[in-house]
Amino acid sequence: MTRSPFFAAVISLLLATLAVAEIKSITISDDFRPLILLQTFGFTQTGHVTISVSSSSSQDSSRTGFYLVEQESVLQVDIELQQNSSFCVLDSHYVHHFDQSYQVTSPGLYSLFFANCGPGAKVSMKFQTEMYNLDPNGLKYYLPAGSTQLPGLFLVFSLCYLTFLGLWVYLCYNKKQRIHILIAALLLTKGLSLICAAEVKQYVKTTGIPHGWNIPFYVFQFLGNVLLFMVIVLVGTGWSILKPKLQEKEKKLLMLVIPFEVISTIASVVIGETGPYVQNWSLWTEIFLFAEVSCWVAMRLVIVCWMCIL
Incomplete structure (x- = not known):
């Protein structure tokens, strides 16, 4: 049909x-x-x-x-x-x-x-x-109307992330908890992904193509999303604050989220690098949305269960 x-x-x-x-x-x-x-x-x-x-x-x-x-x-x-x-x-x-x-x-x-x-x-x-x-x-x-300011906007937000990273490292210098290292890594990857996004949009704006900046953008975007879900789940379940070790169900959740993020990243690459003219493009969009929603639902379920236990 x-x-x-x-x-x-x-x-x-x-x-x-x-x-x-x-x-x-x-x-x-x-x-x-x-x-x-x-x-x-x-x-x-x-x-x-x-x-x-x-x-x-x-x-x-x-x-x-x-x-x-x-x-x-x-x-x-x-x-x-x-x-x-x-x-x-x-x-x-x-x-x-x-x-x-x-x-x-x-x-x-x-x-x-x-x-x-x-x-x-x-x-x-x-x-x-x-x-x-x-x-x-x-x-x-070559950017659509209303999107020409995106390169500068992405750059400003990347500087905000890197500023927060510097502040976080300064405040947690004497803290040895591993969750602080994960949050620092999250801020770093988010800042780098926004820098790459700014370069992508700038090159697309002036030349129509990203000149290779899309590759590191996808890499940092994937790492940032994985770290984001990990940090939210670990903080929400009290890891390194209320308990030093993860339970088996929490380990299984993290092992479930990562494959979903891999699928989501692959789908976003296919969507971004091709277009709706590809015959199975709509299928890839549905896969992307399903993977993203599944990650957030799984994350929320674990946090709600942990709150009920507390």
Whole structure:
């Protein structure tokens, strides 16, 4: 069953913060989906979309094409498709159908789709999408509208984490409890992950691609999440404060949380490095959400049980 464009756009919005590039090289092989969500982007009145097709093959190229639709109109397009199964979305008056480039003059959040109106027709394509806004000086900004301040914001928060790290080390210098070392490691990894995130967003803002900074970002993000869950569980169960050793059920919980975080990190890498145009992309988003929710639920259950025992 084909997912609706509205559902795909909602999933894309929920996980937009995981995207690490706004210039994407996309390959579609023998794809028969009638609608493929390629990208979601926030445009100003100086927004541009450019598509460079390097190779293309389809049974009926006259019934295929790219179109841009405002997020507010995605549901209306979906209703049109549901009312008439033979309706081609390229004929909708809610969409902006274009060939190679399109200039956005009305600011807002837009979704870029590829439509294949040929029944059962398979399409194979290689192309590159480029979405950006222009600043007052005419320079390209590849971050969506409202996100251009993220590099500086991430840098400020990273400095806050590193400041807290220095203060924590100073206050706990004479403390020998292992929980203090874990908290220091947590502050360090969080600070480093935000520095990497700032570099990713800065490079994406000016060039459209992260230039390799996404790799250490994922590494520090994984380490930071694992340490966060460990610290919350250990402090919540009184480890090193009320009792020197962990019980078996607490050890099992920690061994359960780590695999879930590994799964969550792998899913976030797939989501961030590809896009909704991948056929199993929605499955990866569901895996990511399931792993994250499972970690938090397991952590809360242990803490609540320990509080009940106290």
